[in-house]
Amino acid sequence: MNKVKSMASVQKNRQIRYGITEPISLVGPTELDVTKTKTLEKYLQDAGLYESNEEAVRREEVLGRLDEIVKTWIKKISRDKGLSDETVEQANAKIFTFGSYRLKVHGPGADIDTLCVGPRYATRGNGFFGELHRMLSELPEVTELHSVPDAYVPLMGFKLNGVSIDLLYAKLPLWIIPEDLDLSQDSILQNADEQTVRSLNGCRVTDKIFRLVPNIQSFRTTLRCIRFWAKKRGVYSNVSGFLGGINWALLVARICQLYPNALPNMLVSRFFRVYTQWRWPNPILLCSIDEDEGSSLGLQVWDPRRNPKDLLHKMPIITPAYPCMNSSYNVSASTLRIMTGEFQRGRDVCAAMEAEQWDTLFEPFGFFEAYKNYLQINISASNVEDLKKWRGWVESRFRQLTLVIERHTYDMLQCHPHPHGFQDDSRPLQCSLFMGLQRKEGVEAGGGEPFDIRRTIEEFKQTVYGYMLWVHGMEVSVSHVMRRSIPSFVFPGGVRPLRNSKGTRDSKRSSEQRVSSTVSSSSTITSCESKGGKKRKLGGDETLTDQLRNSKRVAVSVHVENGEDGSPNSSAGSICSAPMKVGESHHVEKIDIPQASLSQESEEVEDNFGFRNQVVKKIPSKDAFSKGAVEVEELEDVPMQRPVVTPKASVQLRKPIIKLNFTSLSMTNAKNLKAC
DSSP states (O other): OHHHHHHHHHHHHHHOOOSSSOOSOOOOOOHHHHHHHHHHHHHHHHTTOSOOHHHHHHHHHHHHHHHHHHHHHHHHHHHHTTOOHHHHHHOOOEEEEEHHHHHTOOOTTOOEEEEEEEOTTSOIIIIIIIIIHHHHHTOTTEEEEEEETTSSSOEEEEEETTEEEEEEEEEOSOSSOOTTOOTTSGGGGTTOOHHHHHHHHHHHHHHHHHHHOSOHHHHHHHHHHHHHHHHHTTOBOTTTTSBOHHHHHHHHHHHHHHSTTOOHHHHHHHHHHHHHHOOTTSOBOSSOOOTTTTGGGTOOOOOTTTOGGGGGOSSOBBOSSSSOOBTTTTOOHHHHHHHHHHHHHHHHHHHHOOTTOTTTTTOOOOHHHHOSEEEEEEEEOSSHHHHHHHHHHHHHHHHHHHHHHHHHTTTOEEEEEOSSOEEOTTOTTEEEEEEEEEEOTTOOOOSOOOBOOHHHHHHHHHHHTTOTTOOTTOEEEEEEEEGGGOOGGGSGGGOOOOOOTTOOSSOGGGGGGEEEOOOOOOOOOBOSOOOOOOOOOOOOOOBHHHHHHHGGGOSOEEEEETTEEOSOOTTSOOOOOSOOOTTOOEESOOBOOOOOOTTOOOOOOOOOSSOOOOOOOOOOOHHHHHTTOOOOOOOSOOOOBOOOOOOOOOOOOOOOSOOBBOOOGGGOSGGGOBOO
16 A cells, blocks of 8 residues: 555656756665665664654643633733723634644654744733733743843743743734634735744745645655754754754755655765755755745845845755745854765765664764864853853854854864853853864965964954843853863763774774875974964865875875865864863963874964955856756766965964964973963
């Protein structure tokens, strides 16, 4: 019976075109694909990614209770407004779900993204964040209630009978909200304020995805797999500059369109194959951006031909519902590089994988084994409530630190922000964020000019301290720590794992993808300020093939993708300052980035502090976006070459404040330290 249904689905998909281009392949599954898909589904179940029936029922009950609460709230609002008895009787507010819960890819304990739609007289300020917040605070079943009215999408967060809820609000220009309200119609946005449009976007995008994928069940299983993989590999976090739930959903949906008859195991493999070769910043589009669609509403859509800011987006993933927006504007050059490296790793693992070897794909990424140098951002407050607010604010600004470091160092210093924070049980009023640092691969080092990020750190701190709700006791500090000095509370159970001297983040299976960098050992660690100096001449247009040919001759290896390193490994780069004791961290002062000899496990990052001219990339023609002309032309393996790096002119800079020198740990001793 299932085979007959599968054949019928294949025939149907051969007749229907999904997406903006023709499919890459209409081939259906083989018996081996069916077996692999069953194995994958069992693996995901054994990993605990599916909630129990009891929890599913409890979530339904919680949503029913929330619907009762908002209906009671809106009737009280209508009475307080002095509306007629008939209007009070008909007053209504309605709850919608979106996100992972609506897509049915959520796991145990996941929160529920919800939207409350209310009438025109129920305002967001006094009504939603005022009266409804007060009502919720008085309910015994509501805990951990907090409001974020100044967020890009304002919301309230709380737990209702133990279930986490994120509640958004949309005020429609209607006196009465019907029970059969359809949010998919563009007319629903007529005369809506900007915050309402953003709040409605989640539900509208989710519903549009369901209409644009050929097989919803295959889409859900594949998305559940990719979400699990992204979390294991540390690339699931929109706030840190990676991708969030909706971003991964759109990427998976596009693969489903390109392979409409494929089963989940096939789709996972094609996912990595396609996005390894995708030419960013070409956008991901599930449907064409129709200029006439919703034109009477006058809302701005993503269009780099008209909006200069859209040209700066590194990895545009466009939402399919009007108004079409870039859902991944948080992505930076560093996080894009990291995700591209992970796509390549996923492709290689899938290519070499046997039927029951999914463990390798989901191997956790050893963040604190991958680098030798980190920035540690400590966040503290006077009480638990202040810490919760302060931490949320600092985390929301964390990606800005990545952006300014990239900009001020001409992308020579590459950053890897950890997607989550860490709490030290011995310090309940403090938590920490971490960022891995390394020099850009493929750039020869020269000279002794230190790498200066002092002003960058100060800029970040000034931005953070601009928090409107800042109170005394809210503090943030930034320090440089070596891998050996990473605090133990970041490790599971508070126990630091034993490190392999040949520590790598991937198995030997992917060793041929790593590229070695032979470097010199001439540099010293200085504690003085640089008083000038020319910027080094950048070189190295060696092809990936040449590097692979020579990779056996070197000791330092870093995964390289299209001329720059992909995902890092534990032998890539080091940052040193004054000699430090184990477990000790230091404020960011001076880090030189020299190159290391074959006997050293370090790399150099060195550049001046300042800005460079930005190059605007050529954007496809007008019809390319409106008619969906951007497509995948071929997916064959092609040789990848490094871009030619041209020398930069000398730049006269202001006197620096903090400098960071990258050098080998083996060279760090007293005779390396000298005063200017």
